[in-house]
Amino acid sequence: MWSDNETIVDYLNFGVVADACAKLLQQSRGMPISVGISGGWGAGKTSLVRMVESRLRDSSMPDQNTYVVVTFNPWLYQDFEGARSALLQLVGDEVLRLAASNEKLFSKAKRLLKRINLLRLAQLGGEAAVTLYTGVPVGSIGKAIAKAGGFFGFGNGADDEDGDKDDDAKGKEDKGDSLLKPAEPISLPNEIQAFRNALEELLEELKVTLVVFVDDLDRCLPKTAISTLESIRLLLFLKRSAFVIAADNEFIRGAVRVHFEGAQISSDVATNYFDKLIQVPLHVPRLGTNEAKAYLALLLMERAHADGYIDEPQFTHAVKAIPARLQASWRGDAITTEFLQSLINTGDARMVALMGLAEGLAPLLTRSKAVNANPRLMKRFLNIVYLRSALAEPQGITLDIPSLAKWHLVERCDETLANALSTLVTSASDGRIDALRAAELLAADPGKPLPEPFTDDAFTREWLQLHPALGETDLRPLLHLSRDTATRDFGADNMSPEGRALRDALVSASNSNVPLTQAITAAGAIQSEMAMVRAWQLKASKRTWRAGEDVVPLIEPCKVFSQLGAKAAALLSEAPLADIGPGIIPQLYTQTWARPVLEKWELATSVNKTTKAAIQRAKKVPN
Template sequence: MEVTLVVFIDDLDRCLPSTSIATLEAIRLFLFLPNTAFIIAADDRMIRQAVRAHFHGTELDDDLVTNYFDKLIQVPLRVPPLGTQDVRAYMMLLYVENSSLADDEKERTRSAVCKQLSESWKGRRVDARFMKETIPSCPNDLKSNLDLADRLAPLMSTAKQIAGNPRLIKRFLNTLSIRMSLACSQGVPVEETALAKMLLFERCADEAAYSKLLSKVNESEAGNPAFLADWEKKAVSGEGPKELPSPWNSDFIRDWLALEPSLADMDLRAILYVSREHMPIIAPSDRLSPEATGILEALIGLTRKSSSLSEQIRLLSEKKDVSLIMDRLLVRARRENLWGTPNVLFAILTVIDADASHAAKFGDFLARISVEQLNATIVPRIGNYGWAGMVFEKWKGNPATPGRVVKAIDNLGNTIL
């Protein structure tokens, strides 16, 4: 047959290590068939981690991992990170897509932007001015959004926590839109440009700096961070500040200070109100390392414990990632209304199997949940863990605990209690 078979495989890096390796090994069987090609889209760092996890216990150094890849991936193509020009165009097109423009006008604008980008090597720019000229009947709200994208793009492309990642940029804009909607629905006066600047700081600045900024706002009777005044003035003038005290001394914060509008004289309490932690914010999984993010996503989909994921967790280079993963899972756990064997239970137990130091936190969580939510099926799932004894004692000591749960605990005998 005169047919060329092309197989596209996406998100391989989000699979469990065993699945990733099994898929690659299956591909190997077809590599030398004529008229056959495989296109794999994946973060090679995650796949390398999967290779190490799969061959754990063997002397597998980086060179051997690279050789494994070279034999499978014959033509590697790396997608370059987005530059400021690309980020600006992407943000503006997202705003155009969500605007009130007619579909044909949106498509015409998209084509014009693509053409302009293809000639960016000639010095052509996609900026707010170009977009407004391209859209003669540009609505006022879209003009404001285009101006906002123009100002945010440089920081969105250089801040290491976003680094021009389209997925993170889209989440940022979605969060901004959600918070503005919350403000409007509750009648809270919030300026979108100021909200965007604060959201960017929340997302990209050091956590200690963000906490201090919130403290300064709360301490001020007028709700304004007056201490920023001199720094913002120098940043806008281009004179600095070159050195800032800890934890403010970073390139991101120096660039952020120059971003309009200046916040020193602005009451930020309304912005903090719509930015409270229980409101929708950028997913905490974006602050994890790429390896930990993939592990968290895999954990969320578990229907039973996974020893391979436990091994991946043990191999994480950043130990703080394990704590962050556990915290994210506990957030999900608090949403459960029935505690028998919800999926999040298997995810948490997988983490505990990798790092027992987090067992006490989960034990305390289980001891505090409403006993009306308990189902007897949870008892054998956690019964083999030493920390479960304290949990069972709490449950048995509560007269409201369902009888089947108490009976299940008693059936375990005295091996735990």
């Protein structure tokens, strides 16, 4: 199975974009910069961010500039702690860690944390806010804050070099709550500026560029998203700082509208709000059919490598070769079947089938609105396919990955068609759908309409042509494995084991033989009729109406059980008259039940002259 975690392994040719983003951050040379990476859910924003992070770490130069990356995920703090407080604390903790080896810088870092604590307290409201803004302790919380404020040196707008006095010294000043002197009121703007100055100074002395990655912002509720963006303003545009914000632009616009609900702001205002925070907008590249094909092929190769079907050198080569091919795709170097097969052992039928699957799925998953070439959704698609494959073996079901993928594709992208086909699957029909078989034969010819229940559109025709064909397949196992999407009922199965065995024997028979006659006798008249009807239906797509073996499934059961003649005649009478050849006439005319049908053919204008002549010759042959 493929996890939904981010990765720095580049399957989507994002490396080029990651290189460009990392270079922008490096070229800022300590000047503040903010980059916004935009893309929908599952488009690969986090993976792109991880690739940028990897490149920055590799470019660090100790004693000159070290890139320190802090990843902040506001979604994790939602409903537990304010995103603004959490971000400030995360930055403060990281600076404290960086300064731990230098006593002087460590002392400054601790004072920075105190300022962060003050700013966090200012957000609490109530007694805390009144105390901080007026300097008068209000309530028990206010008194505690006033005492802490004196201890930490808050309220003077500047760093308190003696801010680390021990508790005993402070205890002498404050004999108890009743003697607590009113604190000096703080100036919040001064404290914010003092915090920014202190952080900027520390980063300079540490020779560090702090890069804050804000991820999963578009998973947050609007209130949390806006709170995070507001907190970013406290840290934004400081020297030796950079922000990389990964979010869906459409979500941010929606969050801004919710935040300013009632203000009737326009879409332009909502866009400008985000644009003021972002200097460099960067969009996750959209995937086309070529990229989707490459991604699917690499995922399938990764799984095959894990299962031992391709070795490490072969897989490593593919991981390098496919993105390299994508980089040159602008010249017309597409991810073709030939290219994919050059990366595998073409003698391995399984791998050839998997590469063919990537080739066939890519355009459908790209154009489908349900998937739209979204990397996360494509990965989930394959996860479901392989999960069903794992569930198949313990239940005695043998199905290959391409068959499972083809069925799940129609489930995922055209649920109406999937449900319609499911209702046609019954035990009586042995799980095969005549309409599906006919549609697969017609799909390649746009001039021929598709039968019900198929709609004549590009997706349906391409799906029908996707390998393998399912018209000859018993779909009951596929539907049984897809019970996670719908309840499946195939009706009663009235065929006995002997009846099923006879059905299969009739399908494969090309002439009369003793084992076939014995199988008919063992099945009995009722089961033989069901087997005859089903075998006749199953061979419909392969019947030429010109060879004697075409009518064996009708003739042989009637030899043993003459009462089946009426049913056999009814099936024979549905023949396409223009296709009937003379080759089937001699065998049919020996059967009493078939002669009335042949006499009608002789009079029909649609039957060709050679066939009519064969009927006339058969009449002259003595019985």
